[in-house]
Amino acid sequence: xxxxxxxxxxxxxxxxxxxxxxxxxxxxxxxxxxxxxxxxxxxxxxxxxxxxxxxxxxxxxxxxxxxxxxxxxxxxxxxxxxxxxxxxxxxxxxxxxxxxxxxxxxxxxxxxxxxxxxxxxxxxxxxxxxxxxxxxxxxxxxxxxxxxxxxxxxxxxxxxxxxxxxxxxxxxxxxxxxxxxxxxxxxxxxxxxxxxxxxxxxxxxxxxxxxxxxxxxxxxxxxxxxxxxxxxxxxxxxxxxxxxxxxxxxxxxxxxxxxxxxxxxxxxxxxxxxxxxxxxxxxxxxxxxxxxxxxxxxxxxxxxxxxxxxxxxxxxxxxxxxxxxxxxxxxxxxxxxxxxxxxxxxxxxxxxxxxxxxxxxxxxxxxxxxxxxxxxxxxxxxxxxxxxxxxxxxxxxxxxxxxxxxxxxxxxxxxxxxxxxxxxxxxxxxxxxxxxxxxxxxxxxxxxxxxxxxxxxxxxxxxxxxxxxxxxxxxxxxxxxxxxxxxxxxxxxxxxxxxxxxxxxxxxxxxxxxxxxxxxxxxxxxxxxxxxxxxxxxxxxxxxxxxxxxxxxx
Numbered sequence: 001x002x003x004x005x006x007x008x009x010x011x012x013x014x015x016x017x018x019x020x021x022x023x024x025x026x027x028x029x030x031x032x033x034x035x036x037x038x039x040x041x042x043x044x045x046x047x048x049x050x051x052x053x054x055x056x057x058x059x060x061x062x063x064x065x066x067x068x069x070x071x072x073x074x075x076x077x078x079x080x081x082x083x084x085x086x087x088x089x090x091x092x093x094x095x096x097x098x099x100x101x102x103x104x105x106x107x108x109x110x111x112x113x114x115x116x117x118x119x120x121x122x123x124x125x126x127x128x129x130x131x132x133x134x135x136x137x138x139x140x141x142x143x144x145x146x147x148x149x150x151x152x153x154x155x156x157x158x159x160x161x162x163x164x165x166x167x168x169x170x171x172x173x174x175x176x177x178x179x180x181x182x183x184x185x186x187x188x189x190x191x192x193x194x195x196x197x198x199x200x201x202x203x204x205x206x207x208x209x210x211x212x213x214x215x216x217x218x219x220x221x222x223x224x225x226x227x228x229x230x231x232x233x234x235x236x237x238x239x240x241x242x243x244x245x246x247x248x249x250x251x252x253x254x255x256x257x258x259x260x261x262x263x264x265x266x267x268x269x270x271x272x273x274x275x276x277x278x279x280x281x282x283x284x285x286x287x288x289x290x291x292x293x294x295x296x297x298x299x300x301x302x303x304x305x306x307x308x309x310x311x312x313x314x315x316x317x318x319x320x321x322x323x324x325x326x327x328x329x330x331x332x333x334x335x336x337x338x339x340x341x342x343x344x345x346x347x348x349x350x351x352x353x354x355x356x357x358x359x360x361x362x363x364x365x366x367x368x369x370x371x372x373x374x375x376x377x378x379x380x381x382x383x384x385x386x387x388x389x390x391x392x393x394x395x396x397x398x399x400x401x402x403x404x405x406x407x408x409x410x411x412x413x414x415x416x417x418x419x420x421x422x423x424x425x426x427x428x429x430x431x432x433x434x435x436x437x438x439x440x441x442x443x444x445x446x447x448x449x450x451x452x453x454x455x456x457x458x459x460x461x462x463x464x465x466x467x468x469x470x471x472x473x474x475x476x477x478x479x480x481x482x483x484x485x486x487x488x489x490x491x492x493x494x495x496x497x498x499x500x501x502x503x504x505x506x507x508x509x510x511x512x513x514x515x516x517x518x519x520x521x522x523x524x525x526x527x528x529x530x531x532x533x534x535x536x537x538x539x540x541x542x543x544x545x546x547x548x549x550x551x552x553x554x
Contacts, residue, residue, distance in 0.1 A: 002173055007135045007166040008033025010175055011099065012041040014142035017178050020070050022046060022061065022428060024054040024421075026081075028074020030101025030114070030163045046428065046457060048421075049449045051078050055085020056421030056447075058096040059156075063242060063408060063422075064383070064429045066221060068095045068149055075101035076114025079160070080121070084415060087125045089156040092411030093219065093297075095149035096156045097142070098122075102131065104164035122158040127151060129158040135168040136175050143178040150187045153298035154219060188220075189314035191295075191322065198310055199270075200326040202291055203233055206268035208339045212259075215241035215411070216273020216297055222317030223404040226272075229320040233327060234336045236262065236343050240274060241411065245401035256400065257350035258343045265342075266290050272316050273297070276305040277412055295319050358398065364539035365515045367391055370466055371398040373518040374438060378402055383426045383433050385409070387419025388440025389473035391466035393544035395438055406433075417446035419463075424450065427459040434526070435461040441493055442471045448501070454531040455506040462525045463502070463533040468540035469493045476543045477550055502533035512536045 005013075011034045015023070022044040025031070038045050048054050051073045058069030073082050079100035089096050103112030122129040128148035132141050138161065145157035203209060217226050219242065226246050230237045230253045238259045239246050247254040255262070263269060263286050272295045276283035283306025286292055293310045294302050302311035312319055358372035371394045378384060384401050385408040386392035392409065401407040408426065410418045419437040427435045444465055454461060471491040479487035502509030508528035510521045518536060525532035 002171040004169040005172045005175060006033055006037070006169045007138050007161065008035070009037035009040065010135065010138040010177065011142060011161070011166070012037030012043060013177050014139040015043060015070055016041045017143070018146050019067050023070045023072050024048060024057040024061075024425075025072040026051050026054055026074070026078065028078050028101055028114075030074045030103075031072055031099070031166070033166050034072055034099070044428075046424070046453070048424075048453050050447060051081035052084050052417065053421045053424070053447050053450045053453075055082040055096070055098055056088065056415075056418045057425040058098070059085060059089040059092065059094045060408065060418070060422035060425030061429055062089070062094045062096050062154075063092075063218075064405065064426050068097060068146055069425070070097045070099070072099045073101070074114065075103060075118070075160070076116050078114070079116065079118045083121065083125070084417075085421075086122065086156050086158065088410055088413045088415040088418065090125045091413040093153045093155055093215065094411075095154035097145055097149065098156060098158045100158065100160045101166070102160040102162045105133075105162045106164055118160045119158070125156070126158045127155040130160075132159055132161045132165055135165050135170045138165070139175055139177045153216070153296070153301070188318055191312045191314035191319040195310060195312045196319065196322045196326055199293055199312065199323050200328070202268055202293065202310070203235075203323070203327055206291075207335060208266045209233075209268040209270065209336070210236045210238065210255075210262045210266045210343075211270040211272060212274055213237055213239045213243040213246050213272050214274030215243055216316050217246055218242035218405055219273065219297070220316040222315070222320060225317035225320045225324075229324050232324050234340070235270075236340060238262065240279065241409065242405070242407060243273065244407035245404045248402055249400040252340070255343055255347055257397070258346040260285065261346045262343055263287060269293070270295065272320070275301045275412075279412065282306065354397075361515055362539070363513065363515070364537055365513070365518070367394045367466060367538045367542055367544070368398065369515045370464070370518060370536050370538055371395040371438070373515075373522065374436065374464060375399045377519065377522045378436065379434065381433050382406065383408065383430070383435045385419050385422045385426065385435065385437040387416065387422070387437060388443040388466065389416065389471065390476075390544050390547045391440045391468075391472075391538070392438060393473070393546040394466075396546075397544075399438075416440070416443040419443060420447045420450045420454070423461045423463070424454060424457075424459055427454075427461050428457070437461060437463050439463060439465045440471075441465050441467040441469065441496065441498070444498065445493070445496075448498075451502065451507060451531060451533070452505045460529050460531055462522065463531070464522070465498045465533060465535045466538045467496070467498065467535050468538050469495050470540050472540065472543060473547045476547050480550075498533045498535040502531070506530075508532035510534050
């Protein structure tokens with residue numbers, strides 16, 4: 001008699017072939033055979049307290065490692081709970097697979113427990129969504145889903161596996177199990193050679209170029225190519241999203257605070273791996289007289305919302321390396337010295353103007369002081385995560401990761417509640433790294449119970465809560481629109497001592513109300529070796545400039 005294998009074990013073998021070494025999950029009767037398979041394949045099973053966290057963690061794992069993440073949830077509410085995490089990964093171009101349970105095929109349309117049209121719901125927010133129709137096809141369709149994750153710009157896939165399909169056993173020789181590394185082609189596209197030459201020519205003529213290095217620089221692992229490009233051609237660089245940290249703070253080509261000025265005054269603007277969405281003012285913040293070049297993995301993104309002079313589709317690293325090689329500029333440093341000095345002056349003036357608030361001793365604590373202390377605390381091995389509204393808007397102006405791949409934020413969907421899951425994935429995947437997450441108190445309250453998961457799996461991290469007992473980003477807009485007498489409707493939170501919450505769950509916690517104690521508290525959290533929460537009471541009447549300008553809605 002030939003050897004047989006169950007559907008859950010086929011899932012595990014397919015995950016192993018893809019290089020997945022951990023799944024994030026919340027248990028349910030539809031999916032437990034997958035756990036059994038994962039144990040046999042040496043895949044770690046991390047069980048969380050909410051399916052949204054499982055999906056966010058799979059997203060975070062993909063961002064940190066460059067490998068696809070995987071979350072496994074049960075049918076019905078288990079899958080719908082994970083929708084937000086999948087949607088966030090979709091907008092952030094993060095490759096992950098969500099596997100959801102489903103009622104047995106033999107009970108199709110009979111009203112089985114937790115039966116919902118999962119595929120119909122997931123199709124608009126994934127690159128691939130399907131039902132596995134038979135046990136023999138499980139591994140084959142899992143590999144198909146992973147392939148689709150990497151078609152063009154990365155993104156999530158979804159599979160539902162009916163309970164009887166997952167539990168059934170089939171002859172091993174009837175089930176195609178893909179071999180590791182042998183069922184997917186390279187997805188790295190070089191870019192049109194003529195477009196490469198044209199960009200090289202534009203750079204040769206430009207006296208005031210600048211480049212924005214977006215998240216796809218990290219997605220493509222193009223850090224070295226980007227550094228060689230900006231240094232070799234003497235181009236000032238700005239970074240956003242996961243592209244932050246491409247250049248270290250203090251690098252002569254690293255700029256941050258002068259971006260608006262550069263986008264207004266430049267004669268050539270190169271946008272790499274960032275769409276013209278709300279974060280870019282839909283392209284309207286770029287000078288109308290500048291030549292604009294857009295480089296992206298996805299053809300559909302290039303030229304969307306704004307006309308461009310040149311678009312190149314492909315891998316950021318390959319394209320930047322090719323442009324550098326094709327460039328014949330020999331006097332770039334002398335030619336652009338005045339431009340670099342001009343931007344550095346603007347940068348310095350902006351920094352000096354804000355510095356008194358970053359050093360403020362006021363009580364309640366100025367949020368600028370909090371994010372300043374965090375920035376001073378970071379090391380080259382600290383992965384920084386931002387999860388919140390107003391407080392994270394402050395941090396985007398001040399916090400500068402010191403290494404590539406060490407910045408994580410929700411991305412363009414703006415999802416609150418990603419922090420705990422991202423910290424979980426980052427620490428699990430890179431135990432050699434320190435992980436620090438800045439939460440707003442509103443964001444933390446959404447998924448904060450998974451602090452217990454961090455304790456249970458011994459995943460130490462430093463959590464900092466900027467606590468103003470409000471959803472301040474919304475509160476400001478509400479006050480501006482409807483008046484102060486209606487400013488507190490639907491956005492005011494309790495004064496929660498989250499440092500005590502951390503202790504309750506077995507972690508380390510402190511309450512901080514004096515700005516002088518922020519740094520010492522961070523150091524004590526680091527030394528504790530435990531999951532930690534430093535609850536910092538910040539001034540609820542102080543708002544970030546981006547909040548006051550309501551730029552997220554413009």
